[in-house]
Amino acid sequence: MAQFKIYGRRGALDPVRSRLSDVVHACAVDVLQLPPDKRFHRFFPMSAEDFPTPPGRTERYTIVEILMFEGRSVATKKALYARLYRDFSEQLGIDGHDLEITVLETPRHDWAIRGLPGDELTLSYRVDQ
Incomplete structure (x- = not known):
């Protein structure tokens, strides 16, 4: 299980929302080995007042929070970060200085x-790689 929350300024996030979702999903399928039908994304477009840009960042500053079951290796998480940084830059034009990624494991x-606790679910994919 993995859910993605994407935060950014409305003017920068709204125009790329669909492509950003595709980029995040491709990374999750390839690196986390999530099934292609598991696309759990939430977008939080915010005003400049509610989403200040830190020094050294541009208006395209984006935060990605990933909530997922614990169990994936450090190597897998680092591979996910690298893939997200690469694809955000190459496909969305969002530079690494404008992207922050946080993984929250539960x-x-x-x-x-x-209707079930997560530890009673039968998953069609692994969360321990």
């Missing part, structure tokens, strides 16, 4: 999905 028993 024990499976701390999620409830489809």
